[in-house]
Amino acid sequence: MVNVGVIGAGLMGSTHARLLATAIAGAEVVAISDAVHEHAQRIADELDLSTIHADGMELIANPAVDAVVIASPAATHEPYTLACIEVGKPVLCEKPLATSAAAAKRIVEAEAAVGHRSVTVGFMRRYDPGYADLKARLDAGAIGAPLLMHCAHRNPSVHPFFDSAMIITDSAVHEIDVTRWLLGEEIVRATVLTPTPTSKAREGLRDPQLLLFETAGGRLVDVEAFVSAGYAYDIRCEVVGEDGTLELLPPATVALRTDNAESQAIPPGFRERFGTAYLHELQAWIHSIARGSEPDGPSAYDGFAAAAVSEAAVASLESGRPVDVAL
Amino acid sequence: MVNVGVIGAGLMGSTHARLLATAIAGAEVVAISDAVHEHAQRIADELDLSTIHADGMELIANPAVDAVVIASPAATHEPYTLACIEVGKPVLCEKPLATSAAAAKRIVEAEAAVGHRSVTVGFMRRYDPGYADLKARLDAGAIGAPLLMHCAHRNPSVHPFFDSAMIITDSAVHEIDVTRWLLGEEIVRATVLTPTPTSKAREGLRDPQLLLFETAGGRLVDVEAFVSAGYAYDIRCEVVGEDGTLELLPPATVALRTDNAESQAIPPGFRERFGTAYLHELQAWIHSIARGSEPDGPSAYDGFAAAAVSEAAVASLESGRPVDVAL
Amino acid sequence: MVNVGVIGAGLMGSTHARLLATAIAGAEVVAISDAVHEHAQRIADELDLSTIHADGMELIANPAVDAVVIASPAATHEPYTLACIEVGKPVLCEKPLATSAAAAKRIVEAEAAVGHRSVTVGFMRRYDPGYADLKARLDAGAIGAPLLMHCAHRNPSVHPFFDSAMIITDSAVHEIDVTRWLLGEEIVRATVLTPTPTSKAREGLRDPQLLLFETAGGRLVDVEAFVSAGYAYDIRCEVVGEDGTLELLPPATVALRTDNAESQAIPPGFRERFGTAYLHELQAWIHSIARGSEPDGPSAYDGFAAAAVSEAAVASLESGRPVDVAL
Amino acid sequence: MVNVGVIGAGLMGSTHARLLATAIAGAEVVAISDAVHEHAQRIADELDLSTIHADGMELIANPAVDAVVIASPAATHEPYTLACIEVGKPVLCEKPLATSAAAAKRIVEAEAAVGHRSVTVGFMRRYDPGYADLKARLDAGAIGAPLLMHCAHRNPSVHPFFDSAMIITDSAVHEIDVTRWLLGEEIVRATVLTPTPTSKAREGLRDPQLLLFETAGGRLVDVEAFVSAGYAYDIRCEVVGEDGTLELLPPATVALRTDNAESQAIPPGFRERFGTAYLHELQAWIHSIARGSEPDGPSAYDGFAAAAVSEAAVASLESGRPVDVAL
Ligand SMILES: [Mg+2]
Ligand SMILES: [Mg+2]
Ligand SMILES: [Mg+2]
Ligand SMILES: [Mg+2]
Structure with a gap:
């Protein structure tokens, strides 16, 4: 014990x-x-x-x-x-x-x-059955060599003290780890773009953000990080390879048909999802x-690498320019 | 012209x-x-x-x-x-x-x-892209020899003059034709079972009904015919073969994610669906x-065969027993 | 401990x-x-x-x-x-x-x-997240009063000693329990219909079978029990209510797009599925x-009721007629 | 006539x-x-x-x-x-x-x-039932004000004379028009990023590409343009709004369950898809x-605007920098 x-x-x-x-x-x-x-x-x-x-x-x-x-x-x-x-x-x-x-x-x-x-x-997330299955198939060659990855990380809402940098360090940090783990490569450059914010976000919060990561092997990863998404806690991930794509499915187990629609639940929060x-x-x-x-x-090194990429992304959020990761 | x-x-x-x-x-x-x-x-x-x-x-x-x-x-x-x-x-x-x-x-x-x-x-329905695709794949051997077929025919509601027999002759008659066409065999026996009716149906209407068809080659087909289904016009069809199954998909083209669910529209009526x-x-x-x-x-013969099966089914609705089809 | x-x-x-x-x-x-x-x-x-x-x-x-x-x-x-x-x-x-x-x-x-x-x-199955979610929504009134239930229980294959009665007592017995549990009513009558068997089944095995259950409250349940289905271990369940339907979704977590198709895995056996x-x-x-x-x-009573329904169904398999359940 | x-x-x-x-x-x-x-x-x-x-x-x-x-x-x-x-x-x-x-x-x-x-x-594409439905729901306010759009345009392969600029002017030009039409705003800036190319592409072809568009109202649009995707002709589009998202569904009409998977066809080319x-x-x-x-x-103006955005994107492909659109 x-x-x-x-x-x-x-x-x-x-x-x-x-x-x-x-x-x-x-x-x-x-x-x-x-x-x-x-x-x-x-x-x-x-x-x-x-x-x-x-x-x-x-x-x-x-x-x-x-x-x-x-x-x-x-x-x-x-x-x-x-x-x-x-x-x-x-x-x-x-x-x-x-x-x-x-x-x-x-x-x-x-x-x-x-x-x-x-x-x-x-x-x-490395222990989530969906991500684990995706990783296993990717490693087994189901789609050939990976080229691109498209992600979305949507929270329904966040606490009022959440600031623009935390969207990276607190939320998108999971996608930073997922990227390194799925692709088996370090992230070498980060760019953060910010569209007109949602009117649902607190004044001054740059939400949503579009993060772009470039890996050592030249793969590109885009991440929509959106913490005032409102509708649900929704996590998306599609890896595009030379022979096809692999995509996480939403975790619904039941379909409801009523009111002229078929619907499947999306979890309200990270505890239900993960x-x-x-x-x-x-x-x-x-x-x-x-x-x-x-x-x-x-590992501790994974924790360090995630921190280093987060720092580069936060710097890009401030400068609007691509920032190299210091590993 | x-x-x-x-x-x-x-x-x-x-x-x-x-x-x-x-x-x-x-x-x-x-x-x-x-x-x-x-x-x-x-x-x-x-x-x-x-x-x-x-x-x-x-x-x-x-x-x-x-x-x-x-x-x-x-x-x-x-x-x-x-x-x-x-x-x-x-x-x-x-x-x-x-x-x-x-x-x-x-x-x-x-x-x-x-x-x-x-x-x-x-x-x-023979001209519906979904049914036509299903037929083409079935004929191409995608699932081997067919054994069973499961269907549902759901109308949101019907006119007050609709009676229990019309659920067969007016609605389920489409499934009768679909069965003969998809399986390429005549229906030789029909049984109609009636559960406790929905409270939404007019007094006296046996709705829903469960129709069972047996073909000349011994295939079994079950059809849920439900004309007070309320929620939408919904048509389902799954053919079960020796190597797998083929199933119609709902005809939605867009997914909406909002309010903690992903939903896809189901058509309100037969004109939208077909x-x-x-x-x-x-x-x-x-x-x-x-x-x-x-x-x-x-053909006219297809019209005749559908009428003959409908008559057997209506007789079964009345007697509660399997009735042979007179072709 | x-x-x-x-x-x-x-x-x-x-x-x-x-x-x-x-x-x-x-x-x-x-x-x-x-x-x-x-x-x-x-x-x-x-x-x-x-x-x-x-x-x-x-x-x-x-x-x-x-x-x-x-x-x-x-x-x-x-x-x-x-x-x-x-x-x-x-x-x-x-x-x-x-x-x-x-x-x-x-x-x-x-x-x-x-x-x-x-x-x-x-x-x-009562502990499966899908069935549990379906039960919770049904009890919460998501589709109103239940009227019908459509089930399929497909095994890829079975041992050579599996006989026609075991398709009921060993496989479909799960659907018998699920029916009683989901609908909250006893099954009072069972009918078993047998189409032309699949050529993949052992000589003499009546496979697939179509089981029909009638509950005390007049609900109808149809169950396709098919133990030589070949393609996968596939469990389907749709409850039809007065306001809509609830259906189990397959348990896939990842979608693969390759070779002109999007595909999702279906489990190979009951241990993976459940x-x-x-x-x-x-x-x-x-x-x-x-x-x-x-x-x-x-409970023990649930075990007893399942056995009683199984006995009625096996009797119907032999006689081809509806058989009342002795509770 | x-x-x-x-x-x-x-x-x-x-x-x-x-x-x-x-x-x-x-x-x-x-x-x-x-x-x-x-x-x-x-x-x-x-x-x-x-x-x-x-x-x-x-x-x-x-x-x-x-x-x-x-x-x-x-x-x-x-x-x-x-x-x-x-x-x-x-x-x-x-x-x-x-x-x-x-x-x-x-x-x-x-x-x-x-x-x-x-x-x-x-x-x-404006006449495609999927895009038309998406546009109608967006205009009806189903997801509130749009903030982001994620697109993918994948061709299985292209002629050997296809060059890197044509991936923009010939393929992604459809997404340029779709962006302007769906969002009702002009694109004011374009950036083209190029990951390590797929080994399946002709030597020298920058394939895939990731295009980023910024609109007059500050919306961000990312487009994966990939003309050697191999597996199918696959078009994806998700609009993210303040209250939810709208996404094109693949146009499959039939699901096939066989070989331990459920699969739905993806069209081989643009004529089948559109x-x-x-x-x-x-x-x-x-x-x-x-x-x-x-x-x-x-209109002719739509043709002109698409050409102007294409020119900015091609300039960005060459310079690697964001390029303003000259309208
Ligand atoms: Mg413990
Ligand atoms: Mg004309
Ligand atoms: Mg223990
Ligand atoms: Mg003409």
């Missing part, structure tokens, strides 16, 4: 804690922490946890904790991850791995100094720990 | 007249007739027709008329069709060819006495006349 | 044991048994189990076993289930609950004598045991 | 001539011309035409010709169209209207000097002539 401590009792931390406690084989949640004690208490009560830590460092140090999930605010990811590396505990850190490419690089280097992988970054992905992500992570093997999920 | 006279200025007659006048190459409408003079007048005005006949027999006799479309009430189909055969004018008769199998047989025999085909029955089929039916009929060749659309 | 013993190390038993050991929270597999020792040994080795029992009765009696999964041959289901009831251990019995309605009734009565539910029957359903079924069962609450999955 | 002369007996000219002769109401083909006499002769024989002209100017001058279709090589479009304007005959000119924006502008001015519209440009659009385009043009009204299809 892997005894897990969860840092952060917000939306993501609660989700992970619940899954670990009720849906993941071989894991138990033994401790939780949150800057707001009441948040930690609520989850502790719900899941019958005995230990609440005042802060994440204490939780990491707790000898009853075998492995750590970090789901606290982004600014805390670097110190917590570094602490886990230091004490040699496997850690699953929610994205972003750190708030800058430089910080992420420090984590990569700290882990390298130890000599084996212990850091996994929460790019859960619930299964979170489950598979956690289960794979727990299995790798139980087996004593290195994790094979997204 | 083929000069066409149209008998009947109701819904179907008007539709045919308009198509012939505005969308069919090589045809002109030269005369119209209707028991209600105002109906004929309205179409004559709309299409700028000079000749209105008081009755269909006069129209058939008019030497300016090369070919005749019959779209008057069902009871008049037999005498008008026989008159067309007599004077040797090609005739396209709306279904049903006649109101009884015996009457339809008289038409078959009258045509046979003349020695060449001049009668075409308006089973327009508009293209009517067009192709008429154009093929006009071309065959212009070429001087025999028509190759649904 | 719920300590589970698994009786039967064949296809289904192995599947359940693997899921319980590696994918279900709160469960451990502590013992296995199989009539063929090598089969039990193989799974014990794979999952690192210490205890192999020579027979199921021994396993049930083992005090280290908290709960039992029965996945041995159908003839053994009754005695094993009765033994579990007697010793008061929760049991999940694969379908069929017993090989006759009379035997199933004995189980119902034995459980009733104890006074609380301990038997769950493995009708896993893998998630088995997972949810087991997790819900383990949770109910851990909570100490009665199971809320398919 | 409108008597039409067709200039050009190649692929497009033959298609138009055949449709006019056999599928369009109210039209007759009375003359044809082609630089290669045998080509003209072949169509004249097929359609039983009495008059073959040695060149297009002669055909235009022929008093038996009421209206002219121009489907000769692009370089001849300007002089023929100007000649039609001069003699006052309605003309349907295949795209491009002319080989440069300057030439197209001369046509616009010549028509304006006459004072009424007589030129229609063959942007047939056959109905050509029909509607010609019928609308003939009706407008027969009515004596001005044509309401794509």
